[in-house]
Amino acid sequence: TKLVGVLTAGGDTPGLNAALRGLGKAAIEEYGMQIIGFYEGYRGLMQNRTIRLDGSNLSGILTRGGTILGTSRDKPNNMPMGGQFLDMTDTMVENYKRHHLDVLVCIGGGGTHKSAAKLMKKGINVVTIPKTIDNDLYGTDHSIGFDTALGIATDAVDRLHSTAHSHHRIIVVEIMGHNTGWLALGSGIAGGADVILIPEIPYETSSVAEAILGRSRGGKRFSIVAVSEGAMNRKDAEEMKLAEEELAAAKKTANREKAEAHLLELRQAQASSTIRLASELEQLTGLESRVTILGYVQRGGTPSAYDRLLATRLGTAAADLINREQYGVMVASRGEGIEPVLLESIVGRRKTVPIDHPWVISARKIGTNLGD
Numbered sequence: 001t002k003l004v005g006v007l008t009a010g011g012d013t014p015g016l017n018a019a020l021r022g023l024g025k026a027a028i029e030e031y032g033m034q035i036i037g038f039y040e041g042y043r044g045l046m047q048n049r050t051i052r053l054d055g056s057n058l059s060g061i062l063t064r065g066g067t068i069l070g071t072s073r074d075k076p077n078n079m080p081m082g083g084q085f086l087d088m089t090d091t092m093v094e095n096y097k098r099h100h101l102d103v104l105v106c107i108g109g110g111g112t113h114k115s116a117a118k119l120m121k122k123g124i125n126v127v128t129i130p131k132t133i134d135n136d137l138y139g140t141d142h143s144i145g146f147d148t149a150l151g152i153a154t155d156a157v158d159r160l161h162s163t164a165h166s167h168h169r170i171i172v173v174e175i176m177g178h179n180t181g182w183l184a185l186g187s188g189i190a191g192g193a194d195v196i197l198i199p200e201i202p203y204e205t206s207s208v209a210e211a212i213l214g215r216s217r218g219g220k221r222f223s224i225v226a227v228s229e230g231a232m233n234r235k236d237a238e239e240m241k242l243a244e245e246e247l248a249a250a251k252k253t254a255n256r257e258k259a260e261a262h263l264l265e266l267r268q269a270q271a272s273s274t275i276r277l278a279s280e281l282e283q284l285t286g287l288e289s290r291v292t293i294l295g296y297v298q299r300g301g302t303p304s305a306y307d308r309l310l311a312t313r314l315g316t317a318a319a320d321l322i323n324r325e326q327y328g329v330m331v332a333s334r335g336e337g338i339e340p341v342l343l344e345s346i347v348g349r350r351k352t353v354p355i356d357h358p359w360v361i362s363a364r365k366i367g368t369n370l371g372d
């Protein structure tokens with residue numbers, strides 16, 4: 001009998017429970033394996049906090065948001081421990097061995113995959129399942145959670161139309177996505193935003209203002225601006241890039257602290273850039289502006305049908321791989337199928353929106369302003 005460990009790590013997404021259920025049911029019912037869950041991602045693996053997963057707790061969770069195991073962003077080699085950050089990888093490997101596990105399944109995004117690869121280097125078997133609302137995981141076309149978040153953000157953009165229209169306002173809506181624009185671009189197009197700003201295309205505020213004024217001249221006295229949380233105007237983007245290069249160059253020199261402080265300052269300023277943008281647009285257009293930050297509502301609640309299906313397929317595919325003892329891979333969704341992809345080939349890479357992506361091209365063709 002194979003013994004399987006599983007954890008969910010990183011930001012939660014709708015569909016994690018569906019993945020646990022798909023994996024667990026296939027492992028137990030199809031292959032006669034046993035499965036235990038670790039609580040709160042890598043933290044639970046370090047603390048050896050476990051729960052046996054079986055027919056009773058894997059049942060009734062398909063539609064539930066979040067994760068029954070809980071999650072954390074803690075990293076094995078950098079665990080917050082009483083005010084310090086320590087490398088606890090060896091303790092995690094010991095706990096893996098204590099349970100005589102054959103494999104650890106890590107369900108997560110980019111950070112989780114990096115950590116899984118580190119544990120793998122210490123000699124344990126891993127299989128990973130991709131999830132992120134940001135859709136930025138390299139090597140897979142789809143990740144669990146993106147479709148649900150896309151639906152929620154689209155619904156928000158839809159709803160903002162009637163209020164913006166009634167008050168003749170600009171509404172700037174900030175959408176998650178970390179440093180990529182998939183969620184803002186997808187929901188902006190699907191929700192009919194007039195302007196969509198994403199990190200991959202630095203914007204000029206004047207171009208956005210001009211687009212809004214053009215709409216006003218055409219009799220449309222409201223506008224919806226969908227802005228990705230990572231989007232930057234051209235000047236800030238250039239400054240940020242320079243600061244990052246400076247820090248990379250200063251890595252082992254006396255200038256490191258100064259470079260770090262400078263980058264931190266820019267990142268902090270960036271956190272309020274959506275509010276700044278709205279007030280600049282108000283000044284430039286003379287139209288009243290409001291900001292809506294969607295925030296965590298995008299990660300909450302029940303998964304869409306697509307995410308339930310994807311999670312079930314990825315979970316069962318992970319069980320198939322374990323049965324074949326094919327380890328060191330992520331179960332990737334590619335086209336219509338699911339394929340194993342070597343962990344080494346994806347770790348440290350990020351899937352950003354290509355500036356000639358079909359979504360970008362379509363948005364431009366319907367006259368959406370992308371800020372450039």
Ligand code: F6P
Nearest residue numbers: 011073132133134176177178299
């Ligand atoms: O990766 C998912 C995500 O929701 C991003 O869109 C966002 O930038 C980040 O997590 C927020 O992180 P946290 O959950 O740690 O606040």
